[in-house]
Amino acid sequence: MMPSDIREHILTHDFVMLPGIGAFVAEYSRPYFSETGDIIPGERTLRFNPLLRNDSDVSLLEALRQKHQLSIEEVQDKYFAFLDQVMEDLEKKGEYKWEGLGRLTLKNGEINFEPLAKKVVTESIKREDFPLPDEEQGFPLQEEEDDFQLPEEDEEGSENKTAKYLIFALPLVLLSAALVYMVFFKPSRREVVKEIEPELSLPEEVIIDTLSTDTVTYVNPEEIENYRVDIGIYKREKDAAKIVAFLESKGYRPKVKPHGPLFKVFLPASSEEQARRYVKDVGKLIDDTPVYVRL
Known part of the structure; x- marks a missing residue:
């Protein structure tokens, strides 16, 4: 149950981490057009990273728990039994054959993965040609009229539009002026503090506190x-x-x-x-x- 379930999870997810083994990462190539006009979909390949194995993929265990309606302890026991079988085959046989996925090999103390198939075959989508409508199909072209003229606006309507534009433009002008003032003319807080600092300076008299027992803690x-x-x-x-x-x-x-x-x-x-x-x-x-x- 466990090897086939994990294999299905790897084939349907783009990133799966197996504690104690490594991580499977899916990569996709770009689709392209063939010489006959067919769309060739992108190919999906699996890349294996043996260094990402010291963390727990909780989502994998949770997916297996929900699929088989088991407790988290039962799922952990089944996974560790699967992990023990993989490690035993790697130590004794030098490889673990994973049906429908590929095989894991052990070389110089490092786990490697050899996929069963380097790419996933999908159906191609053929491009169809769509004819444009012509006059015979009932779509005559309409000729342009040279005598078309825009209606003339009276002076009163033009003045009303000008007033509306001014009403909308006035807030923008005020906002722009405020931004220019804040950026170029308004003194910064740092300069104000520098000007006030001499007035707030403490007197030169030094007071020695001999009753305080507070000590300064230094952090290593x-x-x-x-x-x-x-x-x-x-x-x-x-x-x-x-x-x-x-x-x-x-x-x-x-x-x-x-x-x-x-x-x-x-x-x-x-x-x-x-x-x-x-x-x-x-x-x-x-x-x-x-x-x-x-x-």
Whole structure:
């Protein structure tokens, strides 16, 4: 059930992310006319990105849950069983054959996808010719009349129209004048503050407060979290706790947060250089490849 359902979801959606495997992205080429005048529709191809696998596509699990009327826990169990089967075939056979879609292969620790067909065949639309009507079909051409003249307006009607134009144009003139004043002649607030600033200056007398106990707290720039290094998505909380304990034993400070029904383990980083170093060093300690994102 699960492989065919996921295959159908991939073929009917332009972006599908499979946790632990990768993301399928649909791309379309432009339609064109053939030499016989037929419209050749654009071709749909699938592009696979193995790096986008450390996040959970909640929409996929929700679609499977609604289709089969299952609980979210049952859908998760079925998906992880499918994921285990894919990984087992990749490790033992080096490939996973996906009927009706293609096959997944494993090379140098990276998952690749080979589609079954490189393009989707659709029916072409033939262009039809439509004849123009002529005089014999009952559509005679009407000749132009040279004697047509516009009716002359009297002076009173012309004066009324001029007055109406002035009424409508007056607000526009006033608005334009106001905009010119605000842009070119009105002093800015910054200049007004500079002029008033000497009058509001404090006296030179210095008052020393010896009773206050407030202290200034300085923030360490290294503690500001500007980047996040995603380690992985785990089904059970205890599995996430194990990887956290392992990384803490190596001197790192990982964190765990709920990610839908799953649990995400990540490392906060203060700079992109630190995030890149985490990806390189942590990737050597675990079987998965971490991915960093900017917050």
